[in-house]
Amino acid sequence: MTVDPAARVAELRAQIAHHNERYFAMDAPEISDADFDLLVRELTELEAAHPELAVADSPTQTVGASATFAPVEHEIPMMSLDKAFNTDEFDNWHTRLVRAAGEGRELGSFVCELKFDGLAISARYENGTLVRAATRGDGRVGEDVTANVATIANVPKQLGSDAPAILEVRGEVYMPISDFNALNDARREAGEQLYANPRNTAAGSLRQKDASVTASRNLRWFAYQLGQVEGAPTLTRHSETFEYLDSLGFPVNDQVKVVESADAVKAYFADAEARRHEFDYETDGAVAKIDSLAMQRDLGVTSHHPRWAIAFKFQPEEKSTKLIDIQVSIGGKGKATPFAVLEPVFVGGSTVQMATLHNEDQVKVKNIRPGDTVLVRKAGDVIPEVLGPVLSERAPDLPEWTFPTHCSCENHHPLSRSEGDAAHYCLHPTCPIQRDAWIEHFAARAAMDIEGFGERTVQLFTAQGLLSDIAGVYELDFEAVGQIEGFGEISVRNLETSIEASKGQGLGRLLIGLNIRHLGNSGAHVLAKAFGHLDKIIEADLETLASVDGVGPTIAESLRAYFDDEINLGIIERLRAAGVDFNGPEVIEVDQTLEGLAIVVSGGLENFSRDSVKDAITSRGGKSPGSVSKKTTALVVGESPGASKVTKAEELGVPIIDEAAFVELLETGVVPPG
DNA sequence: ACACCTCGAGTTCT
């Protein structure tokens, strides 16, 4: 193929800049992360191969976070705060603290503050001069954004002559809501795409290679905490830091309040929540800190949070919006799932325009109809959920919604719902939507994990007739792929490499990719381990299959039906011919320390990936279910664990342990005390 | 037959 590298580089830069803007600033990505990475990787490699084409402001220098900004290690880590989602959780925190403070010792007063929805920043001054500003990053290492922060109007660049030798000030950078709205008004008039929300816009504005862009946006910050300090007057109370910061010329928020009791803290929280929309900045909660610095020191920190502070999260916001339509998506196994198409509404920190409705009955239970005004919120702060209609706003003649009788694909196959089933299915084996979903599923991370083979790529390939089933992935005509726009020499080679690598993923992942009804992650790996080779499973009778622990009559039946199907067997033979590994995992001898135990993991750990942690547990004879129950031996929490799991574990008295204790548990099979 | 745990699938947005 003869493509002019200079032209391709220019094209890639334009594409990357466009998608970068969509992703970071507008909150509306058009392509998947994997596809985006492919573009960046191709550009990086082209620039490496043609150094004369590399330029300083190339997107390869500015995307991917760490590429642009030098890492900065925080002398004192910027820890995140423990969270309470309701007053009960706050009471629990308070009770723990009273106990930790010790007999007859008062916790003293609390400082209440708002929790700003912006970017946490640490600014370091040496002998009164701003020398460095860094983002929070992972808490230990952030990014150097000094040039950008220096353009923020109310960040002091130079302190008075009484400034200490070293002063590290922590605060939150934000964009005032009024400025955000003005910016969007201007963009609307110019016909430009609107920014999604103040927080993302502030983040995008700050993380600019060109600091003059940052300067053109009206960013502000509030200072609220000291980090490393040398040569400053000794403070005894956290509330004094606000007075001190103010005296040095730092902007501090005017809603800070010192109160004397836990009840007064709760009153502050309730008041802040009620008034949250009065402020010209976004808040997502309020914070209480123990005022006495001596008491803070004594209470200390856990591996993730200071014990002396807690963030109270405001209730998830509910907004009303228009239910434009109810549409149906078709999954890889033909399942038809209705979802709400909403007039875009900003709720709980992001713009929502879709929400799943699960099935026909759920639509009935919720009593919603296209055209209704509906209430929307974020379940668990993440997943959009339609709560129900605002009946007072329903037009009297608004018709009820009925489940479509036919698949939305071009062949309009019939959809059917069997007796006793909640879901509708499109059972047609040649449905193109199902076909695409299956191939996507096959390439997905839990299955064959083929990088760069996402939704967009699959649809492109099937539409071009390059691919019609999963075995086709290994029969791809790469010459033809190279002809498709957007597939340069390098991205074709990368794709070829990752497809080749996927052949060795092993039986467990292959079984997942085969798309067998009722067989998911867990069942697939159990079978792979029990049988050791795909042919043994294909030959096994119902009884043998169902005798495997975790496989019952339904899954056994489903397996038999799958492997009795000539079409499926044909696909499997083509996979074999392509050299796909049909072997199960090698059984490595590890001490079965966790026999009979169930360990749930939530949040990211430092020394384990999501997969490796499950492996560490199951290879030692333990189970690693996805949710906490009273049978759970322990809940391991890492960085930002799921709140519901922690709450559940607390309710049931399941021990909650950190990574270090988990490692000990792996070795000993005993939950360490503490 | 039932309760309780688990698992699977579809889903949203960063």
Added chain:
DNA sequence: CTCGAGGTGT
């Protein structure tokens, strides 16, 4: 995250 449904033990 939520719903629905399979698996297992009582």
